[in-house]
């Protein structure tokens with residue numbers, strides 16, 4: 001076998017850096033990513049900072065990098081002159097005029113921006129937050145800064161952004177840290193179970209389960225429209241519709257069907273749905289959801305609500321999902337098989353249209369795609385199905401099933417990573433635990449963020465969690 005030269009990777013990186021610099025010399029402005037990295041690590045002469053309108057500026061906390069839509073950094077704390085420190089968001093733009101060019105001035109997601117970070121002075125935006133031009137305040141020449149930023153060190157989580165609890169947590173033996181996270185996870189699990197129980201008291205156990213499932217299918221962008229569709233299920237069930245009619249009702253009531261089908265691959269299927277829906281539309285007119293209620297930006301194809309609704313139509317048309325879930329739960333699958341067996345239980349059969357298309361307008365895939373993936377099945381289990389079984393068993397005073405639901409929750413392997421979890425891991429666990437081994441560990445971390453971080457600020461002011469950990473240790 002050929003051996004890899006020991007310096008190959010180092011040489012490859014050096015070439016990349018040279019190319020990067022060459023490219024940068026051709027452009028007068030640095031990329032926004034470099035500005036974000038400088039801001040995140042505060043590679044600035046921090047004692048000298050002034051905004052473009054001349055106010056002295058102190059950065060008490062740069063905020064947490066937001067990789068999703070909205071401002072680039074959340075939860076920063078800054079102080080203008082001798083005013084009270086302000087907490088809010090930071091938007092990084094290469095030029096000040098990008099604030100208006102990118103329409104941030106009209107986007108409510110940017111209403112909390114307290115400081116704009118730009119590369120250099122430009123045309124000021126009169127109504128926007130004060131701006132800081134980084135170029136004048138770098139703590140090293142820009143060429144060196146580009147080299148540093150191209151280096152992996154710039155990708156690491158800055159030590160001084162770690163939470164005050166990260167040291168006491170790191171000092172805990174791993175098994176005690178895990179036990180603490182599991183305790184916090186059970187608090188979260190039981191809170192979700194109580195919410196389902198409250199709803200079951202008004203609407204019945206099955207309806208409460210459906211609403212929980214629909215909410216989870218809405219992912220974080222479309223929880224509320226999905227909840228509303230689920231609330232309408234008792235009406236939508238009338239006449240026991242078959243699969244296509246269920247899909248027509250769910251997609252129609254959600255505002256996804258129009259008289260003019262898309263001029264694309266899905267036209268024939270959309271026409272078939274419309275053939276059902278136009279006759280029923282009047283009956284459901286009062287319940288119709290406006291199309292614009294759905295948030296579609298930034299959604300992965302698999303998370304599109306039309307696709308999720310089409311999948312739910314399979315469960316509703318089959319009519320046996322509850323029985324199947326009961327069988328799965330009482331069969332007691334071994335811990336290693338929990339996600340696979342639930343996925344098998346919930347996976348609908350091949351759909352003539354949705355197994356082959358991501359949306360009404362996307363081209364046909366070469367191979368069929370499952371309607372439900374493992375990560376969504378895990379979300380359903382952790383957030384809805386297991387809490388529902390737990391609270392229903394508790395209401396029925398069935399201690400064996402209460403314990404079974406709790407055990408399955410604690411045994412469930414880790415769920416898909418997300419931005420919130422990554423931030424929590426880096427801030428609380430100092431990034432040294434690359435991944436948590438179980439979904440319960442992840443849920444425990446989120447519960448700590450909810451109970452402590454959300455009530456404090458980026459500087460961990462007055463947070464009691466570090467002391468609690470020390471006492472626990």
Ligand code: SF4
Nearest residue numbers: 163165452453460463
């Ligand atoms: S606010 Fe509290 S729980 Fe959150 S990182 Fe800071 S010390 Fe830890």
